[in-house]
Amino acid sequence: MSDFTPPVSDFRFLIHDVIGLETVAGLPAFSETSADLVDAILEEAAKFAASVLAPLNRTGDQEGAKLLANGKVQTASGWTDAYTQFCEGGWQGISAPESEGGMGLPILLGAAVAEMWQASNMAFALCPMLTAGAIEALIAHGSDAQRSLYLSRMISGEWTGTMNLTEPQAGSDLSKVRSIAVPKDDGSYAISGQKIFITYGDHEMTENIVHLVLARTPDAPAGIKGISLFIVPKFLVSETGEIGTRNDVHCVSLEHKLGIHASPTAVLSFGDNGGATGYLVGEEGKGLAYMFTMMNNARLAVGQQGVAISERAYQQALDYALTRKQGRDPKTGEDAPIIVHGDVQRMLMRMRSSTEAARALSLYAAAQLDLAHHLDDPTAKAAAQARADLLIPLVKAWSTDLGVDNASLGVQVHGGMGFIEETGAAQHLRDARIAPIYEGTNGIQALDFIGRKVLRDNAAALAALITDIRKTISETRNSGSESGNDVRDAATALEHAIKALELSTATIIERCGTDDRMMQVLATPYLRQAALCVSGWLMLRSMTAAAKADISSDFGARKIATCRFFFEQLLPEAAFMATQIENSRRAELHETQPLF
């Protein structure tokens, strides 16, 4: 099992030299976020990720989480101690408002830090990731009393949070939720029903767990407008936060999963003994709408899991390739590590180049969320929100698909050893495989992108983004000899890709306007095409920044090579996607019979 070294240089480069810290630090909310502070936090997080979380990744996979005979859920060895340290570092609240006890730092920085947690130990990092989702929901929709009672303890990490959406019959389609919430005289509700796939649905790392639960009130309408959101604490608490009696919610079983073994995925039963006490968040009937307000952050976080697992798999494969001797150096004829072989280099470059492109995309999207939250000017604020909304499904779907592909390549670089569990490469593939599924399958992301994000505003947000991309292309081309031929070649390649994206967009507007099924057929290749183009834009900006003299020469040279590989070997896939879109005809996938 190789060590893990968080890619701090790349985070710094992207934040300072590509995205520009000043774009978010210039916001009044972040007036105290200096470059030094950012660097110090990145270093501190990297230290914690590498020294505390990473060493538990493999042992956690082997031990897994266990449901004991006494009904308690036992996390893997070292988990509780690591979690305690995580809370002591204040990491749970890094991007939460200072007014609620958080650090109040930009989401941009929080995202960089979160990638480190996910890369060092994805099964562990799921716990704070879910808590962060619950925090966001309560910040936006919780009452003052709910905020002071629950929120502060979640931001400190003292209590964790969960999201209880899925039921056996209600996966991608939450309108089918059946759990019931019956109002009681004291203003609380009696909740009953069964929820599945609840991440960290139970554990003993903290003395309480705050479940956020979707359920229907008895007279609620069918469908999504009948769904409300409830706080259901594992233990009831007094007004001052003292732990009281056990609530009527219990872990019935833990799933036996392909990966993330150390993350307890629970089946939770509510109300087996008369009803779990729940407290309504906001208004009745708005549960799903409230969930949607936190969706961007949650999908960004899952997308980052794809980036993170790619980085981890890359580092491990690179380490193996540098040390495993097999075959001879084609130049010298001598025994050599396998990294001398061009095909191994190609696999490693695919991994690195796509990882760095996806990282740039995720951090850029995170910065847009900061702008959307904190800009004063309403037009600029709306534009940032629209851009974040546009990009999030790309981050989620493209990065998590890459996570699987790159983890699989990592196995391949290891040869036979990659298939042996002790090596650890296979774990990354097993862990990575969930990310394209949860938090909205990648198919749903593609539908969200093509439907809500492109067709709904007649591609206006996309057009604004393309305008910015074209501006970068022109600037690069007009920059003269300063940036070199490679950068200008990259700009040309990107321009071709953007032209194709515009053509595909026109095709989609034409064909999908009134045809939902056609939209579904075209969604996936269209999302992939767009993700390649937008990350290509950020790779072009990276290339230009890396060519500047003040970047360390080793880092800069590697970054330029990585970008070049992206433009020459990966971006051309966008043309393939354009062909897929062009070739899709309505009839082709239209009829279930006799197709299947």
Add this chain to the structure above:
Amino acid sequence: MSDFTPPVSDFRFLIHDVIGLETVAGLPAFSETSADLVDAILEEAAKFAASVLAPLNRTGDQEGAKLLANGKVQTASGWTDAYTQFCEGGWQGISAPESEGGMGLPILLGAAVAEMWQASNMAFALCPMLTAGAIEALIAHGSDAQRSLYLSRMISGEWTGTMNLTEPQAGSDLSKVRSIAVPKDDGSYAISGQKIFITYGDHEMTENIVHLVLARTPDAPAGIKGISLFIVPKFLVSETGEIGTRNDVHCVSLEHKLGIHASPTAVLSFGDNGGATGYLVGEEGKGLAYMFTMMNNARLAVGQQGVAISERAYQQALDYALTRKQGRDPKTGEDAPIIVHGDVQRMLMRMRSSTEAARALSLYAAAQLDLAHHLDDPTAKAAAQARADLLIPLVKAWSTDLGVDNASLGVQVHGGMGFIEETGAAQHLRDARIAPIYEGTNGIQALDFIGRKVLRDNAAALAALITDIRKTISETRNSGSESGNDVRDAATALEHAIKALELSTATIIERCGTDDRMMQVLATPYLRQAALCVSGWLMLRSMTAAAKADISSDFGARKIATCRFFFEQLLPEAAFMATQIENSRRAELHETQPLF
């Protein structure tokens, strides 16, 4: 866990209507191979695969093979009984010569049957697959005595066979083999050394196991010319085949693997007690050359594992998509199974279309092996051998990459349930992941293709194949209205792809002539491009055949839709590969520093 239905209709269609049974049945060796016999054998194999092997697939995965405290290897429940039935059916010897006790049937038919074993239970099917490799080696190189003693019992399945090549320091590079064979006075050798990754290296299903072992004699030269091949039976046997004393070869441990849990992957130690008795096969120093004679069949078989797991994953995903209700039908607005969604249909069509294309390629390659073995005319024989040699790396690498991709898509179609082990979809991904690695990694296949199969004869064998492909394209275009617009569009798409393949080939000849590293850089995309083109040829022939009136209308309509999807959605990837090749510049991947 869904049932498995072997795709007998597709085997029959490919054998009778696309490849043409008469091409191999016309060979004198197969004069008794009638269409009825072929169909009867396919039906019989399908019955055995579906009823005996398939139900053991999941339980075998859960139980795995175990090394007991007494040193014995215990296979999963039902394994021994299934193996006994397998032998009783005579299946081990299906393509072995009748003179040696086999059925003497074409490899084409044997390959179809083998795909069923692999699809129904890959972990089980590895045992006969390895025995078949050992059988082939002994047919080609064993002495009369060795053949009568060992071979007949292996062809009946009474004893199984293994291939002992890999050592910890000698994986892809077999020149590094260190196991030693010291000649003894009685003509036998004392073998010592350690072999790893030995598939079915030990088990109790048969009373003996025939290990074929690569080792060096004491005064052998370094490198591949010093390696010899030995028979090392688990139990020594008398001249009449009675089991004698235990030989000095022992299973030290079984690997803990990502997948194929029920296939015991052994570390075998030879000579811990003075030396395992081994018998030289053929001449000293020719061990590796002998191994190469069986490589085509072995690589074909592994390639078929990719096709097989794709088929199995497809059937399971289709079954789920037809029954899982989630969301609404875009047309009617009513609750509907997820198969109504265009994105789900796209995933299923990707799986089915690529699976059927890869199956066509593997069976066509198998038929070329029959021709190469049995044609009388030396020119035609050599041409068939050259074509088989050309195609085998495509079958192995492309199909096994597809196996991983398709098993991963199968998981995705299942959504959250795909990540739960009980569903069984994840097992296919875990099992599929080994096939791109063993029997020569896919990177090695690509090097074999570009170096030995294309550059070495200056692309002559490829040019002959392209001539045949162009002939089909012309015939299709000149066939008039008979075949319809879809078929003519497909022919046009294929022609574009073939032109690009020719251009890429010219680029490769120009750039790689004296540059081994450049060859390594271009090998993988070039193999993929070629595989898409050749399987596209077979899909075009399939489309034409399916359009004929005598194909059942349901099967024919589905086949045409599958082929259309291939030409519109999958074949265009070949242009992306061409771009990757065109864009590869020597410098890019040349230097290890500062690239990594």
